[in-house]
Amino acid sequence: MDEHAERHDAEEAPSGADRLVAVVERDHARLLAVLAAETRDITAAEDALADAYERAVRGWPASGIPSNPQGWLLTVARNRLKDRYRSAAFRTSVPLNDETDAAPATAPVAATAIDDAPEPDEIPDKRLALLFVCAHPAIDPSVRTPLMLQTVLGLDARRIAVAFAVPEPTMTGRLVRAKRKIRAAGIPFAVPDRRAMPARLPPVLEAVYGAYAIEWRPIAGVIERGSLSAESLALADLLAELLPQEPEVLGLDALLHLSAARQGAALDALGQFVPLDEQDPERWDAALIARGEDLLLRASRFGVVGRFQLEAAIQSAHDARAHGIDVDPVALRRLHEVLVGMRPTLGARVALAATIADADGASAGLAALDAIGDVGMERFQPAWATRAHLLSALGRRDEADASYDRAISLTTDPVLRAHLERRRSRSES
Amino acid sequence: MRYALVLNNPELGDVDVSQEAVEAMQVAFGEYVKALDDAGVLITGEILQASDTATTVTLRGGSLEVQDGPFADTKDKLAGVFVLDVPDLDAALAWAEKCPGATYGVLEVRPVGIHTIGGTWVPDA
Incomplete structure (x- = not known):
């Protein structure tokens, strides 16, 4: 076995660790989804998979990389899950090293087990079901995006906590509770059928969008736009591939x-x-x-x-x-009108007023802004910034300055604050 | 107008928080007060030592009573005060929701009624 290993250590062949990293990067979500779907226990599936990775790290440099690494990992992890359910004591007490020489957990490392492992193409793709589980109506909306980031992209809780600006133990606790709920409530790892899809898809879309929409770290006082931009693209790409x-x-x-x-x-x-x-x-x-x-x-x-x-x-x-090509303001206004008709949020209505100003003039924009008449407007920073810009464009300097002051007082983001202060002084000159 | 952002939270001795998380929070607080200062709204920020270092003093009962321990023994303890000078409540709330302490504690935002300048009481507007 050791002689075998030397061949694999040769420079041209990827090391066991490199190969494992490549497999994990590409197939972690696939493997985790399959394992979790079988038991509805994401935590147990994560532990079993982590154990399989650990065995691979220790085993592959010596025994060589299996011909079917995904199948190997899946088989090892499945056996680990079986052991876990066979003995409750096993769950908490047995350290990894003690198992190395003991049956039955070592069994899949043998060549026969590797040959029996399912081919990558035969591993069912349960990732879509996993995405629907993460954004199930029974799961708290605030933890749906973190759950997706952890289970589907394999992000660790620490990174997610930083992005969501909460202490790491808080984020870890939320994730653990959500996974416990999934198992305890028996949330099925299933893709909704055609009838259920219209109701079940929007929360999945919202959760993926949520990874992108983290604008900045609120606690830090510093701006950090798009901190999970690459991750949100990866989730959206995956969803587009699967649906x-x-x-x-x-x-x-x-x-x-x-x-x-x-x-x-x-x-x-x-x-x-x-x-x-x-x-x-x-x-x-x-x-x-x-x-x-x-x-x-x-x-x-x-x-x-x-x-x-x-x-x-x-x-x-x-x-x-x-x-x-110049931006077509009338087309933009039309798009915003349809969007407001569909989702009349305060943000969408203020944005529409701004596009009305671009298409039909600042007076029309200001009239549209006044017409919103929502109590939330008083505290809504974009409304005041928009009002200030429009008043400034109309040459109503005193009113513009007052609106700029109000907008600035509501802006905690230093970059945006500085921008508004520059705009305000520009309107003075 | 002055507002006090009064922070109440469970104390470190009562909850399990890693040293790493504490240090991350200290960095966040550092950035927070810098943002407040850059915006020109920070009057003062005081984070208190743990409530077991507190001593209460009162003459309310007719005689002097000095006692070990905080005023009220609650799950959330008074942990700190930030005093800001901002135009109105909405601006104060905008800053309160960005406070790192809000992620693990509760901020009570109250307008200041009267404050001191050079040893004299000055009513707030």
Whole structure:
């Protein structure tokens, strides 16, 4: 066995550890989903899989990389789960090292077990079911995104805690409770059927969007936009791969690509905020834009409009400048109108007022802003920033300054605050 | 207008928190007060030592009573005070919701009624 190993240690062959890392990166979610679906116990599945990885790290350099690493890992993890359920005491007391030479947990390391392991293509894909479990109505909405990040992308609790600006023990506790609930309540690892899909899909989309929408770390006092941008794209891509017939899934994936494309351009070389209409299209990511627009086109072919497709279309309209074309303000206003009709949130209504100003003039925009008449407006920073910009454009300087002051007082983000202060002083001169 | 952000939370001795998490929170608090200061709204920030270091003093009962321990023995303990000068309650709330302490404790936001400048009481507007 040791002689065997030397061959695998040769430079041209990947080391056991490298191969394992590659397999884990690509197939962790697949393996975890299969194991969790069999028991509904995500925690046990994670432990069993971690144990299988550990065995691989220790075993592969010596015994060689199995011909079917995914199947090997799955078999080892399944046996581990069987042991776990066979003996309750086993669960807590036996350290890993003691098992190395003991049956039955070592059995799958033998070559016969490797040969019996399922081929990668035969491993059922339960990742979509896992995504639906994470965003099940019985799971607290605030933990759905963290659950997806941990189970589907394999992010550790620490990283998730940082992104969500909560102490690590708090995040760990929430994740543990959610997994316990999944097992105890018997939430099925199943993809909803056609009838249930319209009700069950939106929370999944929201949870994926939630990974992107973490704007900045609230506790830190410093801005950290898009800290999980790559992760949200990975989740949206996966969802689009698994549910390519759902236009809103494609719409969400399009929206995240188009938004991520501009992330690098939101701050200039001095770290100052640059509003969308002043950004240099040269600094946008052309590949992400192309992919986003392709996804949006695919979504639109289904002829069923939805919130995420509309938001993607709004982003796409702004991207016209990347093709050297002026943004069409009337088209933008129309898109915002439809979006408000579908989801009349305060943010959407204020954004509509701003596009009305672009299309029909600042007075019309201001009238639209006044017409919102929501009690939340008083505390809503974007409403005051928009009002200030419009009053400034109309030359109503005193009122503009008062609105800028109000907007600034509601802004805790130092980058946005500095931006508004510059705008205010510009309106003075 | 001055507002006090009064932080109450379970104390470290009563809950299980890693040293790492404590240090991360200290960094967050450092960034928080810097943001407050940069925005020009910070009057003062005081984080208190644990409640078992407290001593209460009163003459309310007619004679001097000095006692070991905090005023009220509750699950959440008074942990600190930030005094901000901001235009209104909404601005104070905007800062309170960004306070690191809000992730594990509760912030009571109250307008200051009267405060001192150079040894004289000055009513708040």
